[in-house]
Amino acid sequence: MSKATAQPLSLKLASGAFLAFWCLIAAFPIAWIAVMSVKSPRDAFDASAWNVITGPATRAAGNGLSFLDILLGLIVLYFAIRWAFTKLPRLVEQFSPPGFIVLGWLVGAAVYGLLFVLIFFGALPVIFGALNSIAGPLGTPILGLTTEHYVAVWGENQFYRNFINSMIVTAGVVTVSLTVGTLAGYGLARSGSNLAFWLLIIALVFRALPHSVLVAGYLPWFINSAEILRPILGDLSPTLYGQPWAIIAVLVAINQPFTIWMLRSFFQNIPSELDEAARVDGCSHFQAFRRVIMPVMWPGVITTGLFSFLLGYNDFLVTALLLDAQNQTMVPAIAGYFNRETTTTDQVEAVAAAVSITAPLFLLVMVFQRQIVSGLTAGAVKG
Amino acid sequence: MKFKTFFWFVAPSVFMMLLFIAAPLISVFIQSFQITQPVMQQIEVETCTPGFLTQTCVTETKTVPVINEETGRTETTTAWVGFRSYQNVLQMDKFWSAIGSGNWGEILQIDFWKALRFTLMFTLVTLPLVIGVGLMIALAVNNAAKSLRGPVIFVSLLPFIITPVIGSLSIYWLFVGDGILTATLERWTGQDIAMFAQAWTIELLMYFYRVWHVAPFAFVIFYAGLQTVNMDTLESAIIDGASRFERLRYVIVPHLMPLIIFIALIHLMDCYRVFDEIIGFRSQAHVISLQWLTFDFLTPDDAGNRAISRAAASAMLTMVGIVILLILPLRRTWRDHKGGTH
Numbered sequence: 001m002s003k004a005t006a007q008p009l010s011l012k013l014a015s016g017a018f019l020a021f022w023c024l025i026a027a028f029p030i031a032w033i034a035v036m037s038v039k040s041p042r043d044a045f046d047a048s049a050w051n052v053i054t055g056p057a058t059r060a061a062g063n064g065l066s067f068l069d070i071l072l073g074l075i076v077l078y079f080a081i082r083w084a085f086t087k088l089p090r091l092v093e094q095f096s097p098p099g100f101i102v103l104g105w106l107v108g109a110a111v112y113g114l115l116f117v118l119i120f121f122g123a124l125p126v127i128f129g130a131l132n133s134i135a136g137p138l139g140t141p142i143l144g145l146t147t148e149h150y151v152a153v154w155g156e157n158q159f160y161r162n163f164i165n166s167m168i169v170t171a172g173v174v175t176v177s178l179t180v181g182t183l184a185g186y187g188l189a190r191s192g193s194n195l196a197f198w199l200l201i202i203a204l205v206f207r208a209l210p211h212s213v214l215v216a217g218y219l220p221w222f223i224n225s226a227e228i229l230r231p232i233l234g235d236l237s238p239t240l241y242g243q244p245w246a247i248i249a250v251l252v253a254i255n256q257p258f259t260i261w262m263l264r265s266f267f268q269n270i271p272s273e274l275d276e277a278a279r280v281d282g283c284s285h286f287q288a289f290r291r292v293i294m295p296v297m298w299p300g301v302i303t304t305g306l307f308s309f310l311l312g313y314n315d316f317l318v319t320a321l322l323l324d325a326q327n328q329t330m331v332p333a334i335a336g337y338f339n340r341e342t343t344t345t346d347q348v349e350a351v352a353a354a355v356s357i358t359a360p361l362f363l364l365v366m367v368f369q370r371q372i373v374s375g376l377t378a379g380a381v382k383g
Numbered sequence: 384m385k386f387k388t389f390f391w392f393v394a395p396s397v398f399m400m401l402l403f404i405a406a407p408l409i410s411v412f413i414q415s416f417q418i419t420q421p422v423m424q425q426i427e428v429e430t431c432t433p434g435f436l437t438q439t440c441v442t443e444t445k446t447v448p449v450i451n452e453e454t455g456r457t458e459t460t461t462a463w464v465g466f467r468s469y470q471n472v473l474q475m476d477k478f479w480s481a482i483g484s485g486n487w488g489e490i491l492q493i494d495f496w497k498a499l500r501f502t503l504m505f506t507l508v509t510l511p512l513v514i515g516v517g518l519m520i521a522l523a524v525n526n527a528a529k530s531l532r533g534p535v536i537f538v539s540l541l542p543f544i545i546t547p548v549i550g551s552l553s554i555y556w557l558f559v560g561d562g563i564l565t566a567t568l569e570r571w572t573g574q575d576i577a578m579f580a581q582a583w584t585i586e587l588l589m590y591f592y593r594v595w596h597v598a599p600f601a602f603v604i605f606y607a608g609l610q611t612v613n614m615d616t617l618e619s620a621i622i623d624g625a626s627r628f629e630r631l632r633y634v635i636v637p638h639l640m641p642l643i644i645f646i647a648l649i650h651l652m653d654c655y656r657v658f659d660e661i662i663g664f665r666s667q668a669h670v671i672s673l674q675w676l677t678f679d680f681l682t683p684d685d686a687g688n689r690a691i692s693r694a695a696a697s698a699m700l701t702m703v704g705i706v707i708l709l710i711l712p713l714r715r716t717w718r719d720h721k722g723g724t725h
Contacts, residue, residue, distance in 0.1 A: 179395075
């Protein structure tokens with residue numbers, strides 16, 4: 001950097017301070033609800049920040065971590081995370097059959113998560129309990145921490161049902177919208193016709209539509225679908241209202257305009273000489289797509305898949321209106337807590353549910369930060 | 384690419400969009416002129432209570448819905464009602480009487496106008512803030528040491544990626560009742576503060592939430608744009624004696640202008656759909672938005688009825704708004720496209 005562009009100290013300080021301030025604001029609400037969710041209700045809504053963090057009431061109730069617990073816990077955590085980034089990928093590659101690497105990763109991540117929960121919430125408390133009793137002053141609890149709200153949410157309130165529904169809906173949305181979207185995105189990227197342009201413009205208009213407009217259109221049909229479809233399908237005709245797969249179809253369609261725009265811009269980055277060469281060698285368009293384009297399109301597909309995942313996972317409006325209570329996904333289910341949020345215990349349980357919803361997203365950013373950034377900039381920077 | 388091949392590539396996607404976006408739009412349009420009601424009939428009911436010697440019997444006429452004997456459901460009729468649903472949503476008579484009497488505030492008592500006011504103001508207030516804050520973060524990150532950038536981007540992405548309902552809830556919990564920030568504010572000011580008791584404080588929190596949620600998006604895009612700023616132009620600006628601010632104003636901002644327009648367009652579309660904040664902040668008693676209005680009509684009331692036709696009317700009115708909002712950018716794209724092909 002030349003001397004002329006060197007910055008005065010004051011500017012550097014101001015920019016650094018602003019950045020620190022922004023990071024604080026960005027992380028604080030999320031970090032704070034995570035802290036609140038592990039305290040007893042009295043601590044969680046205490047007026048003093050110090051009390052919320054240390055949790056005297058939680059400690060008094062017999063749920064606390066000693067200095068020793070924190071130290072050892074952090075060490076185990078560090079090694080667990082390091083292991084996930086160094087050894088786990090190798091294991092996954094070793095044990096997954098060729099061509100099923102994605103499946104291998106899914107299984108690997110699930111097993112890892114299960115082991116993690118077992119070790120952290122099953123084994124460690126027992127070991128630490130024994131250690132604390134012989135450690136003297138280092139073993140006395142200094143930090144209140146309880147997992148009772150999580151147990152209540154996932155156990156008694158059967159939040160796992162909502163979790164499973166969320167997973168079904170998001171998995172469906174991601175798979176279907178990518179399958180349909182890659183084909184359309186490829187077609188649009190390789191065709192310079194007026195029709196392609198108009199399709200893209202109409203998709204842009206559709207992207208702007210408020211979702212409530214569409215839901216207002218679905219609702220009467222979905223509720224009465226059994227009677228409407230009876231002449232065609234006979235007694236098999238389903239009531240679409242409350243069906244997860246109907247929601248998947250709806251969310252895929254709502255997501256389609258965004259998906260095709262994004263995938264189109266990724267496909268435009270793949271030089272068309274590649275598929276032209278394949279065509280010269282005698283491939284049809286579909287063969288060229290399958291044999292030549294598919295192997296190189298994965299970065300774009302993964303990024304688009306991430307955004308489809310976010311749409312399915314974060315949706316409130318569509319799922320709240322079109323799913324009934326038994327099939328509810330996680331985000332609308334949390335609204336159920338509002339209605340019975342009468343005691344502070346209920347409130348902290350709602351906080352714990354909220355943190356449970358956020359945790360997978362947190363992991364997602366950790367693993368896929370690069371893809372998310374590239375996805376955000378893909379449409380914009382090229383104009 | 385031949386038309387036939389192109390057709391087969393895009394067919395599944397187009398089919399989904401036609402079935403689940405275009406068809407519902409037409410259906411909503413038709414519904415907004417119709418009203419479906421249960422068929423009511425008046426029947427005479429004789430209720431008898433045992434009494435001494437004779438029963439005491441009372442005959443009264445009741446209005447009850449007709450129940451289909453085969454399916455066991457209430458029968459409904461559908462009638463064309465013209466613009467009546469629109470009238471119910473817009474409440475023009477109250478609107479004009481409010482204007483006539485000069486009490487402009489009364490207009491904002493009507494749900495639709497209240498929602499419209501908030502939606503528009505929300506869009507217009509947050510737009511410059513998002514662009515400004517996003518640009519500032521991008522400049523600051525660009526200024527920071529390389530090793531810091533990764534973690535900062537990670538932290539910045541959190542507000543963007545978080546579920547909107549949960550994000551607004553997390554801010555709600557900081558301020559609700561004796562939430563930690565309300566308690567802190569009370570200690571500083573020495574006053575009793577209730578953030579969720581009046582409309583304007585809720586609105587302020589909603590603006591804050593939206594900027595917090597979208598600024599990372601603007602930041603990432605600006606940050607990518609800053610990497611492509613032409614260094615030669617910057618250097619010549621320095622040689623010409625441009626100050627730091629002038630360089631920002633005349634070199635960097637013009638370079639980022641397409642990105643600013645892009646973000647503004649996306650932000651307009653998304654802000655117009657503001658909805659999750661109303662749920663997260665539980666503000667429906669004070670502040671509502673257009674999407675929430677439709678949502679509310681579609682939610683079953685205590686008797687289990689959904690006001691479908693009114694929902695359709697308010698949805699159509701929302702649509703009109705988005706079309707007005709998009710006309711200018713679309714006209715520009717059309718002109719660019721025509722200019723490109725000729």
